[in-house]
Amino acid sequence: MAQRFLVTGGAGFVGSHLVAALLDRGAECVVLDSLVLGHRAAVLPGARLIEGDLSDAAVLDAVLADGPWDGVFHFAARSLVGESMRDPMRYFIENAGNGARLIDACIRHGVQRFVLSSTAALFGRPADGPLDESTPVEPASAYGESKWMIERMLAWAGQVHGLRSACLRYFNAAGADPAGRLGEDHRPETHLIPLVIDAALGRRDTLDVFGNDFDTPDGTCIRDYVHVADLAEAHLRALARLDQGSVSYNLGTGHGHSVMEVIRAVERVGGRPVPFRVVGRRAGDPPVLVASSARIATETGWQPRFTKLDDIVATALRWRELHPNGYAG
Numbered sequence: 001m002a003q004r005f006l007v008t009g010g011a012g013f014v015g016s017h018l019v020a021a022l023l024d025r026g027a028e029c030v031v032l033d034s035l036v037l038g039h040r041a042a043v044l045p046g047a048r049l050i051e052g053d054l055s056d057a058a059v060l061d062a063v064l065a066d067g068p069w070d071g072v073f074h075f076a077a078r079s080l081v082g083e084s085m086r087d088p089m090r091y092f093i094e095n096a097g098n099g100a101r102l103i104d105a106c107i108r109h110g111v112q113r114f115v116l117s118s119t120a121a122l123f124g125r126p127a128d129g130p131l132d133e134s135t136p137v138e139p140a141s142a143y144g145e146s147k148w149m150i151e152r153m154l155a156w157a158g159q160v161h162g163l164r165s166a167c168l169r170y171f172n173a174a175g176a177d178p179a180g181r182l183g184e185d186h187r188p189e190t191h192l193i194p195l196v197i198d199a200a201l202g203r204r205d206t207l208d209v210f211g212n213d214f215d216t217p218d219g220t221c222i223r224d225y226v227h228v229a230d231l232a233e234a235h236l237r238a239l240a241r242l243d244q245g246s247v248s249y250n251l252g253t254g255h256g257h258s259v260m261e262v263i264r265a266v267e268r269v270g271g272r273p274v275p276f277r278v279v280g281r282r283a284g285d286p287p288v289l290v291a292s293s294a295r296i297a298t299e300t301g302w303q304p305r306f307t308k309l310d311d312i313v314a315t316a317l318r319w320r321e322l323h324p325n326g327y328a329g
């Protein structure tokens with residue numbers, strides 16, 4: 001019989017790519033998404049979409065009762081650092097509160113394997129150098145703190161109820177489905193690569209570079225851009241690894257790229273100039289965030305297939321060129 005999975009937030013950017021990977025492997029997928037940030041068209045036809053909010057206890061109960069589930073993947077969340085600093089309680093109520101409700105429903109309905117979308121934002125303002133799982137957790141935002149709260153809940157759910165969990169701390173999710181079915185369409189868009197692409201395509205006047213006075217070689221911030229298809233593969237491997245117990249993994253390519261390098265990559269791949277201007281720093285941006293993913297590599301054999309920034313950018317650019325209005329058509 002086909003394996004059967006529940007994916008919360010499966011109409012969003014990263015979740016929709018995991019759904020594609022599950023369907024490609026013959027699994028059955030149910031997506032629970034309120035569509036508050038996601039898109040109906042991002043749920044591939046092979047999956048079933050249940051439009052509902054995680055804060056709705058009746059919906060959660062009804063969905064989880066319709067098991068058995070081979071695993072639950074939890075993507076649904078708010079994930080904007082700046083927004084979380086203006087309205088921290090929203091992040092604790094929605095991310096941590098809904099996380100608690102979902103974990104509780106999973107325990108009550110006998111789910112045994114749970115995979116959480118966690119984040120590099122757990123690490124706050126760390127020293128330079130690749131961040132592995134021994135890096136101290138010190139969130140510098142309410143968003144990062146809200147994800148850490150869910151990680152801690154999962155630790156307790158494991159200890160008391162035996163729920164096995166994988167906490168996957170993604171660095172910067174990027175790119176688009178290599179088969180061209182899915183892409184990135186956040187509203188509003190705040191992520192660097194789609195904004196740079198829109199500037200190159202003339203859909204924005206200019207790209208604002210948030211500061212060029214950081215302590216980095218060209219003065220702009222360095223991030224580890226990891227392809228969504230590689231993230232999807234990491235989810236599948238982490239899930240399989242749960243047979244041996246709960247895990248936490250940092251997920252990135254291990255290579256950092258500055259904002260200016262991203263601009264140059266889009267110019268190279270797209271063959272068009274990117275208009276940009278340097279503005280002030282964005283509050284809370286650490287200068288460098290690069291992952292060490294040695295642990296997941298050793299324990300599951302995971303390796304990113306997309307290791308070159310140009311290749312990551314190329315998949316995102318291709319989707320945006322074909323879908324200038326994103327999922328709106």
Ligand SMILES: NC(=O)c1ccc[n+]([C@@H]2O[C@H](COP(=O)([O-])OP(=O)(O)OC[C@H]3O[C@@H](n4cnc5c(N)ncnc54)[C@H](O)[C@@H]3O)[C@@H](O)[C@H]2O)c1
Nearest residue numbers: 009011012013014034036037038053054076077079117173
């Ligand atoms: N994009 C990144 O670079 C990145 C990096 C690290 C971690 N993450 C985490 O990965 C996950 C997915 O990120 P994304 O970029 O795909 O986000 P996204 O906004 O594209 O997707 C989130 C999805 O969750 C849904 N959702 C939100 N609140 C909900 C609720 N209360 N009930 C039901 N559905 C709800 C939204 O409609 C949306 O479809 C998030 O948990 C995020 O914190 C993302």
Ligand SMILES: O=c1ccn([C@@H]2O[C@H](COP(=O)(O)OP(=O)(O)O[C@H]3O[C@H](CO)[C@@H](O)[C@H](O)[C@H]3O)[C@@H](O)[C@H]2O)c(=O)[nH]1
Nearest residue numbers: 079119120121171172190191192195208209210221259285
């Ligand atoms: O218009 C823009 C947008 C971004 N940046 C810079 O580009 C880099 C990347 O920014 P962005 O794409 O917004 O990602 P992050 O702020 O690094 O956050 C992403 O990556 C984190 C993990 O590293 C996740 O926790 C977050 O959810 C996810 O949004 C940062 O240095 C920004 O300052 C600009 O210069 N101009």
